[in-house]
Amino acid sequence: MRTWDDARRHLVLMLALTFTTGIVDAVGFLGLDRVFTANMTGNVVILGMALAGADDLPVLGPALALVGFLAGAALGGRVLRTAPAGWSDRTSGTFAATGVLAVGLGVGALVAPPVEGTVWALVVTTLLAVAMGLQAASARRLAVKDVTTVVVTSTLTGLAADSRLAGGAGDGWARRSLAVALILVGAAVGALLLHVGGERGVGVGMLVAGVLALVAAVVGHAHREA
Template sequence: MSTPLADPPQTRNPYALSRLAHLAPMLALTFTTGIVDAVGYLGLDRVFTGNMTGNVVILGMALAGADKLPVVGPSLALAAFMVGAIVSGRVLRTAGTGWTRRTTTMFAVVAALVVLTGVLAAVAGRPAEPVALTITGGLAFAMGLQAAAARHLSVADVTTVVVTSTITGLAADSWLGLRTGQRWPRRVLAVVLIAAGAFTGALLLRVHLSAGLFAAAVLIIAATTFGHAVTARDVRRSTEAEGCGR
């Protein structure tokens, strides 16, 4: 009998997993990305640690000398994000489909990194540039891990780090556009949640730079625990049903 949440190489997950086990955590992680990006942009010299499109645009304008925009921070965030995505993709390469133990591990590492950057921010107070860049790199690496793990789960319209494609689908598939069926509730939720996360992150910055990071870490831990627990429950029920059918 297979071990619950095992990682069989290059095989499809044989269990019918609850869609809620994937969707709800991804929406929660979208909210946390809003918090982390607000902390990065407002507290770490206009750097996005989750939204790499923003960093590419900022970097392009900065290279043109516009408005004294930062170059080092966005460049570091881009590089760290890509490394994180590579690491996560490598780990999940043979993990099979669906939520597995490796998926849980990736999100747990994300939470740990966000906690560590929060601790560093708390100790540093108003961080000097080297410390600020360390926090930026750590957060971007964590968001790269998260984005690649979310991509592996393939929850439609919820990438956890950007909502441009989600907004495009919401408008293009609407009654005024293609008039095709669409998952508009999750699309609207994804957009609203990342905005609400940014709003929350901006408010928490009034308390301290680390406040938003600790709040984001708690939510990441909760989302990961929920996803893992619901998946384990579905695997257990599937295994019991298979046993009864024999």
């Protein structure tokens, strides 16, 4: 029974982080010069088009986001390499670090709103990507099926390929659908926060996402297995 409770709790927490990812990516794309700080597939595509000479597409921002994300994921992998299975103290620490980074950047962006193309905007982009890479590595280590918190392409593939329409049993359709819906709703919320917050919308969005990530880390830590 305890194992089932842990699995369900992990699923809920990863879905919550998927929602925050939608907020972060919307804020980054709309407020930080069309850069994704969590969805690296989008960055690779943007970077490829920009390098091919497509008009008005950024190069430096997506490149820095890629480097930052890889650095964050590598850090998470190293920290959690020898951690116990399930949610451990180290898992709490990495998820908390994601939240702290997002909150810190949010506060900084409220005090000094980042302007597209400036050094400060690039610093925010890079550090936010580090936070999302760390989150992605932590979620990967926790291994909640179909919920990576940062991408939904594989989730959509599984949803369609395993559906009854495709001759499958339709297993996992609820969690897969929720993951897709939550990142969509998160993106809508991020766009709304950016609109309502005006020039400080980037900071507001990151602050909200960071606080939610910290709440997830605290709840997970309170019920950790190790």
